[in-house]
Amino acid sequence: MSHDFTDLPDVASRALGAGVVHVNDDLFAAAENLVTPGRPVHDPLAFGPRGKVYDGWETRRRRTPGHDLAIVRLGVRAEVRGVVVDTSYFVGNYPPRVGVAGVDLGGYPGVDELLGASWRPLVPESDVRGDSLNAFAVEGSPTCTHVMLTLHPDGGVARLRVHGRPAPDPTLLTGTVDVAALESGGDVVDCSDDFYSSARNLLMPGRARTTGEGWENARRRDAGNDHVTVRLAGPATVRRLVVDSSCFLGNAPAEVQVRGCVGTPERDRTDGWTTLLPRTAVQPDTRHVLPVDASAAGTPVDHVRLDVYPDGGLARFRVLGELC
Template sequence: MTASDLTDAPLTAGPAFLALPDLASRALAGAVVHADDEFFAEKENLLLPGAPIFDPTLFGHKGKIYDGWETRRRRTPGEDSATVRLGVPGVVRGVVVDTAFFRGNYPPEVALDGAWVEGYPDAAELAAAPWRPLVPPSPAQGDALNTYEVADEAPVTHVRLRMIPDGGIARLRVHGLPTPDPRFLAGTVDLAAAENGGRIVDCSDLFYSSPANIIGPGRSRNMGEGWENARRRDNGNDHVTVALAGAGTVDHVEIDTSYYVGNAPGSASLRGIRSAEDLDRPEAWIELVPRTRLQPDCRHRYLVEPGAEPVQFVRVDVFPDGGIARLRVNGRLTAEALDALAARIPRA
């Protein structure tokens, strides 16, 4: 695998963009802020975590209850839409429109628009926003994961999902490259955090749960909210590589094994590297935290020796396997990295 393959390769089967974070995730504070119609099922269901569920016996006063967003049957020309504020602004690379369990009531076509709107606009201000197409009107299948790649290179803060003309959609996932506001990244921040622009670019094993969990916000609440691999039966070890928000100097690191009691790693280490071109060169990696013993169900914190050069990628190795709940890489972005982030932000 080459360095370019590593930074673009999907961690699961399907389109490459599925490896990128879901910018609309509720875990990152994404929200559905407006819908033209939600007669049968609430708009908020679009961003619920996890797969949709279906109970064939469940009915309410308005009819069948679906785990998704469903509008009434349209009797006039037009279409229905829902507007989502992304949890983290970013460049959208692909969209998943999940119509699970919507078989006779799914929209035959869907579309997605995007806009960059500063601040915290209300519904009227969003309606007047400079929307542009990210996914043009495209065919959709019922009871299916409909995926659409996006070629637009400009970041957005909001997306507008359009059903043409009406129907039901279970879930919306908006995968892309985070573009956080660098004004909030000055000083010491968690360079690996997804909400600050960090993302997973490689993982040796994700049998039980996704490595994306370790850079999520907050503390994990159970073992299912971290990264856990399968039990190793060879002489290797498991690892995860994270692209940081930008190049930065690391001050201190947290490796949290909370809730991993009988399945925590025996030890771990953390290394860093400056550029993607060197990802395949083991000799180019620098040591940030040497291999050290870990305790089960414990929040480990390590100071990094001052004077280390800036890094843009870090790799945590666990020996030989085992789960970790969170990885925090606290440090400061370089002036060049902050300038590069600022250059990506649209300004009026």
């Protein structure tokens, strides 16, 4: 099943800082599993004191009217385009129907405030299949900080994926910030190759713990080079760059270059770009903090292109500057 919205970031992933802030019941399996990155796993022989062990959220069998619910704080405020309710490995115990609602609340609301908020339906109560990826497009791309998943009447769900475009509160983006970060509203718009791991990992929060949490392309066997283009949170004056090859030892690039432009860039055009960092040698397993080239000082850009020569992996890429 293919849906355009699944190409957008999953803003309900713990990798982006999402978390479960309230659940009415998770007797059999913890609701926190809903936001775990990666596909769920399953051991058919794993049983615990409360029954079968599942990598997901599972409530008890409901004997009274009503439904079960979990509230997820998104990793970043976002325009929600679609939702995937993943019932992998839940066969005789998945919910027949689910619903998803969203709310946009500033600050850090507590459970009582969330439960009393005016929630907007994102996915009306809908039938789902067991052991399946149940995908639902969301009309109108509403901006949300939290989502509520409801199970009708009960059951188990492995993962909840909420795909959308980050839209952080602009008042939180003053001063020098990472204008390329997903949590600031940046995103990858073009990549030559991400055979081993996604280029979007470059923009994730925190430090990568393994090469799998960074960007790694295939080994290049021609005369070209690999590259990634990032749409920034908005037009910005870039002050410095962080090119982090941590964890990449025999598979780091030999050199990198960073350029910027205004407007939608064309992959193979070389004109219209401002050089932010000339072609520069980099070291394996090293976090490089690099100044912007003096010739580009004060020049606003809203896209940047990172070229690696000839290929190789990086853990993180930071573009530190001020929004114009």
